[in-house]
Amino acid sequence: MTLRHAQGPEDGQEPADGTTLRHAQGPEGGTGELAVRATGVGKVFPTKTAEITALTDVELEVAAGEFVSLIGPSGCGKSTLLRLIADLDQATSGELEIFGKPARRARIDQDYGVAFQQAGLLPWRTVAANIALPLEVHGTARPERAARVAELAELVGLSDFIDRYPDQLSGGMQQRVAIARALATRPRLLLMDEPFGALDEMTREYLQSELARIAAETGAAVVFVTHSIPEAVFLSDRVVVMSPRPGRITDVIVTGLGEARDETLREAPEYFERVTAVREALHGTHVERANER
Amino acid sequence: MTLPPVSEPAEAQKTDAAQATVAAQDVTLRRVHTTGGGGDRILPTWLRYVAPVVVGGLILLLWSLYVASGAAPRMLPSPAEIGAEFVLRWDIIAEDMLVTATNALVGLIAGSLLAVLLAGLAAAARPVDGMLAPLVAALAVIPIVAITPILNTMFGASSQFGRQAVAMIAAFIPVFVNVLRGFRQTRPVHRDLLRASAATRSQTFRLLTLPTALPYLLTGLRIAASLAVIAALVAEYFGGPADGIGTAIATYAKSGRAALAWAYVVGGIIIGLVFFLVTSLLERLATRRSPV
Numbered sequence: 001m002t003l004r005h006a007q008g009p010e011d012g013q014e015p016a017d018g019t020t021l022r023h024a025q026g027p028e029g030g031t032g033e034l035a036v037r038a039t040g041v042g043k044v045f046p047t048k049t050a051e052i053t054a055l056t057d058v059e060l061e062v063a064a065g066e067f068v069s070l071i072g073p074s075g076c077g078k079s080t081l082l083r084l085i086a087d088l089d090q091a092t093s094g095e096l097e098i099f100g101k102p103a104r105r106a107r108i109d110q111d112y113g114v115a116f117q118q119a120g121l122l123p124w125r126t127v128a129a130n131i132a133l134p135l136e137v138h139g140t141a142r143p144e145r146a147a148r149v150a151e152l153a154e155l156v157g158l159s160d161f162i163d164r165y166p167d168q169l170s171g172g173m174q175q176r177v178a179i180a181r182a183l184a185t186r187p188r189l190l191l192m193d194e195p196f197g198a199l200d201e202m203t204r205e206y207l208q209s210e211l212a213r214i215a216a217e218t219g220a221a222v223v224f225v226t227h228s229i230p231e232a233v234f235l236s237d238r239v240v241v242m243s244p245r246p247g248r249i250t251d252v253i254v255t256g257l258g259e260a261r262d263e264t265l266r267e268a269p270e271y272f273e274r275v276t277a278v279r280e281a282l283h284g285t286h287v288e289r290a291n292e293r
Numbered sequence: 294m295t296l297p298p299v300s301e302p303a304e305a306q307k308t309d310a311a312q313a314t315v316a317a318q319d320v321t322l323r324r325v326h327t328t329g330g331g332g333d334r335i336l337p338t339w340l341r342y343v344a345p346v347v348v349g350g351l352i353l354l355l356w357s358l359y360v361a362s363g364a365a366p367r368m369l370p371s372p373a374e375i376g377a378e379f380v381l382r383w384d385i386i387a388e389d390m391l392v393t394a395t396n397a398l399v400g401l402i403a404g405s406l407l408a409v410l411l412a413g414l415a416a417a418a419r420p421v422d423g424m425l426a427p428l429v430a431a432l433a434v435i436p437i438v439a440i441t442p443i444l445n446t447m448f449g450a451s452s453q454f455g456r457q458a459v460a461m462i463a464a465f466i467p468v469f470v471n472v473l474r475g476f477r478q479t480r481p482v483h484r485d486l487l488r489a490s491a492a493t494r495s496q497t498f499r500l501l502t503l504p505t506a507l508p509y510l511l512t513g514l515r516i517a518a519s520l521a522v523i524a525a526l527v528a529e530y531f532g533g534p535a536d537g538i539g540t541a542i543a544t545y546a547k548s549g550r551a552a553l554a555w556a557y558v559v560g561g562i563i564i565g566l567v568f569f570l571v572t573s574l575l576e577r578l579a580t581r582r583s584p585v
Contacts, residue, residue: 088485107491114489120482124504133500134490 033099035189035221036062036085041094043080043247053246054080058094060240060249062221064188067212069224069232069239071278077247078225079193085223086114086191098189110138112189113182113220117197119174121166127177128153128162134184152180155214172203179211183218190215190222197227205266208234212261229282233274234261241281251281370552379556386541390560393538396453397525397568400460401518407461408468409510416476416502433466438527445532456528456537463524464517468510475509476502511576518568526561538564 041058044051055077062068070078083089084096087103098106106112113134121130128149135145153159156176166174175195182190195211196204212235215222226232232239233255241251255274257265265271336344353372360371379386415422437459444455479501487497529539538561545554 083485086485086489088488107489110491112489114486116482116485118482120480120486122483122501122504124507133486137487137490137492137496137500 033064034061034097035064035066035099036060036223037095037097037100038081038085039095041081041084041091041096043077043084043089044092055084055091056246056248058249062189062223064099064221065219067215067222067224067235067237069226069236070242071226071229071232071239071282072242072247073244073282075244075247076242077244078242080247081242082191082193082223082225086112110134110185111187112191113185113187114191115175115178115182115193115195117194119166119171119178121174121177121181123166125165126162127158127164127166127169130166130177131180131184133181138185148184152183155183155217156180156210170203171199172207175199175207176210179214183214183220186218188220190220190224192222193225194227195224196231204228204231209261209263211235216259216261229275229278230266233257233271233278234265239274239278241278250284253277253281367549368546368551368554370555374552375555375559378552379559382553382556386557386560389536389538389541389557390564392453392536393522393525393529393561394564394567396456396528396537397460397518397521397564399457400462400525401464401514401521401568403457404461404464404521405468405510405514405517408465408513409472412469412472412476413498415473422473429466429469432462437462437524438531441528441531445528450532451534453534455533456525459528460521460525464521467516467520468513471509471513471516472506475506478509479505508576508580511572511579515569515572515576518572519565522561522565522568526564 038058038060041055041060042053043055044053046052058077058081060068060081070081072078080089084091085098085103087107096103099111101109101111121127122133125133128146131149131152132145135148140148149162150159153162156179158173158176158180161169161173166177169177178195182192196207199207208231211222215235222235224232224235236255239253239255240249241253242248243250253274257268257270257274357371357373359365360369411421411425415425441455441459444458448454448458483501483505484497487501492500526537526539529537530543533540538557541557542554542561545551545557
């Protein structure tokens with residue numbers, strides 16, 4: 001297994017176990033606290049005829065405040081891994097810790113917020129009531145709830161739409177409501193499963209910039225599942241490349257693109273270099289570029 | 294609430310997304326349609342209201358002509374005669390209407406409450422569902438009015454309870470079937486969301502399962518409302534106290550007072566219409582925000 005290092009700060013690092021990089025994170029990775037720590041995690045789905053191994057031997061560490069993308073073809077287990085972290089499914093083997101606690105405890109303590117590909121808003125609730133849902137479940141008092149909702153609506157730029165119903169919003173706006181809802185309980189970890197997957201390219205790029213800003217403002221760690229290579233590179237500190245049959249981590253690429261996630265980055269040469277690196281890691285071969293022919 | 298194991302979660306979500314997209318398009322199309330101000334295929338608003346009135350008027354006119362020609366049976370008086378009788382005897386008709394409507398309403402409410410309760414249990418626990426399903430199927434195939442003479446004798450000639458029980462059983466079935474279906478319509482993404490928010494079972498029921506099932510409940514209620522009225526009215530033909538619309542129709546039909554019997558039929562129609570309109574309105578209010 002080869003590792004492709006982007007010119008990160010720790011270029012000479014040795015592979016920990018031949019498949020993953022640990023602590024590949026730059027400066028902010030050294031705080032010591034880990035948002036997610038998976039050791040030898042596996043997931044097997046039993047079916048009538050055979051057992052399907054969705055994930056095997058996953059080693060992953062996500063530092064507090066770090067943005068990590070999971071990318072790979074369909075069936076590589078990236079969504080499954082996210083669901084395990086969120087305690088929506090249980091791992092069949094290995095250990096999973098969220099901020100040092102078991103996943104179940106972290107879920108009950110609301111240590112993470114979650115957003116899916118479908119916004120999943122409750123159609124009979126207004127935007128405000130949808131954002132407030134996790135707070136309501138948690139028993140937050142009404143005035144505090146209203147204040148937090150106003151704050152979150154401001155954060156995602158939907159202050160004027162707070163009394164609308166989901167079916168009155170565009171897909172992009174619905175997804176912004178979902179992100180606000182995920183942030184409602186001030187989680188230190190955001191879990192996102194292809195949240196922009198069903199949106200058009202323009203809305204997508206806009207929301208990527210918004211998400212980068214929100215993640216920076218809130219300081220939350222993000223685990224982000226995506227199909228899109230540019231999206232993964234643009235947003236992430238590290239891109240985790242996964243492979244199917246059985247689902248596993250095959251590579252980790254440090255983007256080392258710095259703090260700024262703005263439109264100029266989309267045209268920067270180092271951005272394209274990382275896109276190529278991720279693409280090569282996904283395909284497992286060297287991709288010939290037009291100017292090298 | 295746990296999810297059934299899914300072998301390919303990524304795939305499952307994709308099809309879900311595809312459905313959501315189709316649904317979204319559907320919503321857009323519908324909206325375009327309604328903002329079109331009537332559109333070309335839909336009749337203009339005034340015509341939609343006037344047309345049934347014209348047809349109804351025409352039928353009444355033909356009916357009157359038929360009776361006036363002398364060829365009509367003796368038990369079929371003209372609409373004018375029936376109308377006059379209805380106005381003249383409004384006092385006693387209203388009294389009997391109240392009896393029948395009360396029986397239907399009591400049956401509807403009791404039957405619906407019981408149905409929601411049992412559907413909730415059936416949705417929460419598979420074994421309960423297994424126990425109830427054959428029972429409900431059995432109830433659904435018996436013509437409920439068939440057991441009315443037994444109930445009437447059981448509870449005595451002075452009690453309305455037998456009639457209310459019949460209305461209750463009639464209302465129970467559509468509400469139970471619909472609500473049980475409604476309780477199972479929660480979407481996986483919503484269940485995941487509530488679970489990720491660490492919602493308890495009762496919170497999930499209150500915040501997700503119940504609101505999701507509400508349109509189904511009200512559809513069941515609309516169907517049940519008409520059935521409860523019919524059941525309460527027909528039950529009166531099989532004994533019990535000597536009041537109510539059904540008893541009156543039977544009595545006056547036998548004694549040959551055709552116009553009065555028909556006037557009572559009009560009273561029965563009014564009860565049925567009121568029940569239907571009120572429940573339809575409730576249903577429309579509940580389905581205003583259909584799932585996105």
